Amino acid sequence: MKTPSENHDLSRWLDSEMDETERASFEEHLKHDPALAKEAQEMRALSATLRSHLPAEMKMPHADFFNSQIQVRISQMEADEARSSQTASPSWTTLLRWLRQPWFAAAGAMALAVLSFVLFRPASVAPTQSTILSSYTPNTHVRAHTFHDAAADATVLMLDGLDAVPEEKKISGISVQSSEMEPEFASTTLYDAAGVRLLMISRDVAGTPMIWTKAPRG
């Protein structure tokens, strides 16, 4: 084991923390200490290897989603502050936040489709003008479209490019008629025409997302 002084000198030399006089003196010392010179050479090689494989800048996965999520969270913080003096009221921002979570998209097409169905039909928007407020899937080949049938009073969400949905997760026939949001619990519940709960999304005390769905029909 080298002395602390030598350790520090070696590190300082390696990291260009010595002035010219110190550096010249240390390099002179290296010429007469083969063991230290070998150590210095190895440390320098290690440092070079690390630097060449540890980039200071990396490609951010899902970069656009990263930005949009930050914007959503900022909007939500501001909305929460504005709402703090008011009675809690339903807001789409919480639902949007859920929808934009990567885990949520990964949870499956069913949840994404159901929530989108509601989102695309806000009361203030005319039926034929359904708009996609937000969509996200890890697979960038997936494209979302909506179709509204005024006669049927229904909006259909189409996800092109999605993998086949397993048989046990068939989503046809689900009709969301209403939703309730509880901002205090960050939860959203979707109901069918009979008032039966179809889907509930929330977090547990640790902040872990949870999704409850209606039990499949036998």
Place this chain on the structure above:
Amino acid sequence: MPASAATDLGEVSDIDLVKRSQAGDTRAFDVLVTRYRGRIYAMTYHLIQNETEAWDLAQEAFIKAWRALPSFKLDAGFYTWLYRIAHNVSYDWLRKKKIQGDGEFDDEHTAHRAAAGAETAPKGDPSPDVAMRNAEVGQRIQTAIAKLSPEHRQVIVLREVEGLAYEEIAAMIPCSLGTVMSRLFYARKKLQEQLKDVYENTL
């Protein structure tokens, strides 16, 4: 790095973007996010060695920065200030992990989708052999760093990735210069033991 979003703001200086952000302009802040997300993510990823956690922590850093913007002094460098926030967020996470995990640091290690070396700016297309070798070395390095303690991992990232001077590292942690040198030395010794066969080809 030019911003891909909001191109009309892409060439605006940091300080002007910060001023706009302080006035509540989230679009200006979005440009700052785009400008620095790659560097902040690289730091959190090298420290945490877990893609998902690093992504979340990078986002947490930007959110904290947004909330702290009113206290940001315009004569300071925005990136340095942002980097410090991201560093503190990540290091706090690491320390909590250490407390919860009895010091085991290599159990949660998840490799980035591509090898670390492949994530840098394009340098031309390497041959398949070279690319594979780079990927292997990158993986070995990630594994070795994942086994370091938070303190040792921290100084290696600050020095070898960010290229900070000792005084800057000491101010960032914060600790004495002697502690910086000591931690760097022992961190390198541990990496040396694990990576000897990797770097000895370059000797």
